[in-house]
Amino acid sequence: MKSKLSRSGLLLLLFVAFSATAQDRYYFPKGNFDPAIPSPEKFLGYPIGSHYTRHDRIVDYFKELDRLSDKVTVKEIGKTYEERVQIIATVTSPENHGKLESIRLEHLKLVDPKAAEPDYKNLPVFVHLGYSVHGNETSSGEAALLTFYYLVASQDEETQKFLREAVVTFDPSVNPDGRDRAAAWHNQNKSFPPVTDPLDREHTELWPMGRTNHFLFDLNRDWLAAVHVESKNRLNFYHTWYPNVQIDFHEMGTNSTYYFEPSKPYGSESAIIPRETYDVLNVKLAKYHAEALNSVGSLYWTKEQFDNLSAIYGSTYPDFQGAVGITFEVGSSRGLAQESNQGVVTFPFTIRNHVLTGIATVRGAVAEKDILLRHQRKFFSSALEDAKKNPNKAFVFGSSVDETINQKFLSLLLTHKLEVYETSGTTTVEGKRFEKGKSYIVPTAQPHYRIVHSLFEEVTHFHDSVFYDVTGWAVAHGYGVPFARIKDANVALGTRVTAVKKVEGQIENGKSDYAYLLNWSDYNASKALYALQQYGLLTKVSFKPFTVEEKGVRKEFPQGTIVVPVAWQKISADSLFRVVKEVTTTSKVSFTAVSTGFNAQGIDLGSNNIRALEKPEAALLVGQGTNSAEVGQLWFLLNKQVDFSITKIDISNAARIDWTRYNVLVLVGGNYSALDKNTVAKLKSWIEQGNTLITIKNASEWAVKQGLVTEKLVTEYKPDTTQINRFDFIKSNEIEGPKSIEGSIYSADLDITHPLGFGFESRKLYVFRNGSTFLKSGRSPYGTVVKYTANPLVSGYVSKANLKRIANSASVVVSNAGRGRVILFADDPYFRGYWYGTARLFLNALFFGQVVNNPSLEISEAEHETH
Numbered sequence: 001m002k003s004k005l006s007r008s009g010l011l012l013l014l015f016v017a018f019s020a021t022a023q024d025r026y027y028f029p030k031g032n033f034d035p036a037i038p039s040p041e042k043f044l045g046y047p048i049g050s051h052y053t054r055h056d057r058i059v060d061y062f063k064e065l066d067r068l069s070d071k072v073t074v075k076e077i078g079k080t081y082e083e084r085v086q087i088i089a090t091v092t093s094p095e096n097h098g099k100l101e102s103i104r105l106e107h108l109k110l111v112d113p114k115a116a117e118p119d120y121k122n123l124p125v126f127v128h129l130g131y132s133v134h135g136n137e138t139s140s141g142e143a144a145l146l147t148f149y150y151l152v153a154s155q156d157e158e159t160q161k162f163l164r165e166a167v168v169t170f171d172p173s174v175n176p177d178g179r180d181r182a183a184a185w186h187n188q189n190k191s192f193p194p195v196t197d198p199l200d201r202e203h204t205e206l207w208p209m210g211r212t213n214h215f216l217f218d219l220n221r222d223w224l225a226a227v228h229v230e231s232k233n234r235l236n237f238y239h240t241w242y243p244n245v246q247i248d249f250h251e252m253g254t255n256s257t258y259y260f261e262p263s264k265p266y267g268s269e270s271a272i273i274p275r276e277t278y279d280v281l282n283v284k285l286a287k288y289h290a291e292a293l294n295s296v297g298s299l300y301w302t303k304e305q306f307d308n309l310s311a312i313y314g315s316t317y318p319d320f321q322g323a324v325g326i327t328f329e330v331g332s333s334r335g336l337a338q339e340s341n342q343g344v345v346t347f348p349f350t351i352r353n354h355v356l357t358g359i360a361t362v363r364g365a366v367a368e369k370d371i372l373l374r375h376q377r378k379f380f381s382s383a384l385e386d387a388k389k390n391p392n393k394a395f396v397f398g399s400s401v402d403e404t405i406n407q408k409f410l411s412l413l414l415t416h417k418l419e420v421y422e423t424s425g426t427t428t429v430e431g432k433r434f435e436k437g438k439s440y441i442v443p444t445a446q447p448h449y450r451i452v453h454s455l456f457e458e459v460t461h462f463h464d465s466v467f468y469d470v471t472g473w474a475v476a477h478g479y480g481v482p483f484a485r486i487k488d489a490n491v492a493l494g495t496r497v498t499a500v501k502k503v504e505g506q507i508e509n510g511k512s513d514y515a516y517l518l519n520w521s522d523y524n525a526s527k528a529l530y531a532l533q534q535y536g537l538l539t540k541v542s543f544k545p546f547t548v549e550e551k552g553v554r555k556e557f558p559q560g561t562i563v564v565p566v567a568w569q570k571i572s573a574d575s576l577f578r579v580v581k582e583v584t585t586t587s588k589v590s591f592t593a594v595s596t597g598f599n600a601q602g603i604d605l606g607s608n609n610i611r612a613l614e615k616p617e618a619a620l621l622v623g624q625g626t627n628s629a630e631v632g633q634l635w636f637l638l639n640k641q642v643d644f645s646i647t648k649i650d651i652s653n654a655a656r657i658d659w660t661r662y663n664v665l666v667l668v669g670g671n672y673s674a675l676d677k678n679t680v681a682k683l684k685s686w687i688e689q690g691n692t693l694i695t696i697k698n699a700s701e702w703a704v705k706q707g708l709v710t711e712k713l714v715t716e717y718k719p720d721t722t723q724i725n726r727f728d729f730i731k732s733n734e735i736e737g738p739k740s741i742e743g744s745i746y747s748a749d750l751d752i753t754h755p756l757g758f759g760f761e762s763r764k765l766y767v768f769r770n771g772s773t774f775l776k777s778g779r780s781p782y783g784t785v786v787k788y789t790a791n792p793l794v795s796g797y798v799s800k801a802n803l804k805r806i807a808n809s810a811s812v813v814v815s816n817a818g819r820g821r822v823i824l825f826a827d828d829p830y831f832r833g834y835w836y837g838t839a840r841l842f843l844n845a846l847f848f849g850q851v852v853n854n855p856s857l858e859i860s861e862a863e864h865e866t867h
Helices: 004-015 020-027 040-044 055-068 094-098 100-111 139-153 157-165 176-189 229-241 275-294 317-321 347-367 369-389 403-415 449-456 475-479 525-534 573-587 628-642 651-656 677-688 698-705 729-739 800-806 836-851 861-866
Strands: 072-079 085-091 125-130 166-171 245-252 324-331 337-340 343-346 394-397 421-423 427-429 432-434 440-443 483-486 493-496 515-518 540-542 546-550 553-557 562-565 591-594 610-612 618-622 647-650 664-667 692-696 744-750 764-769 784-795 810-817 820-825
Touching (some): 040 139, 055 072, 055 085, 055 139, 055 176, 085 139, 094 100, 094 157, 100 229, 100 369, 125 229, 125 347, 125 369, 139 157, 139 245, 157 166, 157 347, 166 347, 229 403, 245 317, 245 347, 275 369, 317 324, 317 449, 324 347, 369 449, 403 475, 427 483, 432 483, 449 475, 475 836, 515 525, 525 628, 525 836, 540 836, 546 591, 573 591, 618 628, 618 651, 628 836, 647 651, 651 677, 664 698, 664 836, 677 692, 677 810, 677 820, 692 698, 692 836, 698 820, 764 784, 764 836, 820 836
Parallel strands (some): 125 166, 125 245, 618 647, 618 664
Antiparallel strands (some): 072 085, 085 166, 337 343, 394 440, 427 432, 515 562, 515 591, 540 562, 540 610, 546 553, 744 784, 784 810, 810 820
8 A cells, every 4th residue: 555645657657557477576575486388367368466357267268277286186066056167276296196095085084083193294284265256355366366376386495495395276266156256347347546535436335245155145254054056166175174273254344454364253153163273373473474574665454344153154164174264354445546544555455465364374274284283183182072971962853744855964964074864763852743754963062062962952052242244143043943952861862864755746635526735834835836827727835734535535724725626626537647757746735636526534625715826926125225245035936936026126216117017026125215105106006906015124114114014113212311321431442332132043933824924834933033123922912923932032142121121022013005015024034945844934924915804893002002
């Protein structure tokens, strides 16, 4: 960075006359480079730092060096949603390359406490460098090119030692789709010479920006949940090696300098990770990072921010695998050059910082190789010792009615290489029944105990009250699959599970001339229903349970069962059978064919309590002002789980909506001030004509304030301002920080007789909350579908004041509006793509909202105020 007075000279140097020699001198303090290895500039045709390199060109460069050098191997590990290839490049000495598989197998002894100790002296240390996890944190992708070049082309003896004693892998673009979105923006909007004004279009990306992947998910928070294809591909690679050091390269605000670990002591660190990780290894490696930045006079900071509490990040997941995971953050230029409060930050400057710390990481890992290797060995051995101290000796999970969700959760556990066993018999634990063949046991006494802990255990005690991200991350609660804790260390285990079951659909009893029934309890039932509706079939839903008897066998069907009558269809019985059979294959659900509408118990199939459904024609408002993460979550849920094509309408086009085309509109959290009075009036009229509006988080607040419903918000607690307390300024963060709700897990009561509760096995529901929308119970006594319990906190941190507001408030309310309804969610129903439990509520709202109207009885205003 330079002062504004020397800006023109600086930009001229960096962007006009930045020769290859000048680049080498700028980015590398020293280096004798092999002329047979082309530099990134020579290969790409422009100086690094003068243009944003597309992902495909980054891949091309890595593959070119693979072709030219016997130090490199590039492997494709998969593709993104937009068909961009994901690669891993391995750099090590030619001698190591010749025996790489034997090195890998020797390295894996570190993660197996039963294996003999490896030969530490002759075992290379494994370093993994991950770049561009956030697509618009673009300096790291360019740094990947230069760091890769340095390790391959440098002929210095120090670099040769690196390659003899280390295996270094590069993931040059963790998020290729997001990176290309950001690169296109910056390249399209850059100026010649660069404009440093922070308000220039180059520096101000529009919605949804390039941070996230195709479905607008933050992949840096997907390591534990492993929702997305990019993460699954990456984890498959991760578990073939288990690095000793892993770096995540990031960017932060332009006015910041450079961050590396150690992190904030205790307050932001996991209590189940050995203190050696934080107090010894992080500190040792930090000295090498500091030395590298000192050498060029770059400012930096440590120990103040960012969380290492959970395994959700690329820089924390390794901590839970016996490695040292580290976050690097550089103050971003967000373009080629931008003014900051310290001067002009240039793109080359941000790139250089990442190059220097990346090389320093390899230097430190090689120098501290012995302690890093031994730490990983001790880590997995200590996991077994820690598990013995845990009163929970195992977790059992499994739904007797939803094999789809069983296999989804099982797949996640196997992705993390956990030991999972079938139950040896049907058992009851904590009052829950787990059937043999439909349930599984996960022992805590296993090398990956700390991941088991992360997935299942509840944490409510923390050293701090100010957090960077979520404090409740137990994924098991999100899946909505029944689970329980086993205290008996001698629990009987069945056969170990190494693969998920292949779930197949079928039509029980064959072809029917009367009706087909679909149990709504299976998670894929919504996918099947929509497929049937796409064929234009008449589908109905039962509001009450019933029992059928077919061929002497009785079978119970709960409320929410889908009924597909043979009569009234526009196709023949034979054609209907073929369609239903196809849907069983594509949706992997089973139908039951019945020959009569006269049921053994409960209502009959011609009852008025079995109501016809209309195919949902849904739209989702997106664009500037809407929460892109919440947009992406619902888009992903409907596209990838249901094969449902929802129309995404930019909020700038809201005035042009043909309201007759849709019967469902979804508003995620965000700012809807862009909707003018005329549009709001049309929306209100559309709802009252019999349609459904679904609102999420503060969109629900907006609906209340716009008068679309007569519901009420829980008012914020207001302290007595007649006497203002006095606090030291330095304590402002720790006093004000806890007022927000970063993300925690709560218990709520679900009305499973309500159409939004169809398909659920239990009234107890786990809800994830990371916002400040507080709803009162509905004006109709039948409209509060989900209500928080009196003592709702399950896992995570929340202040006492916020907990008081949450307790007994409503999470989901259905409110009549003319012949239509508004379904208000106080919380995010599909948080980060793994909160399947409440996602089912959203799907029910989508498919069944049209047949929901509360009885006309409403409580009085006075009664509502007491709720």
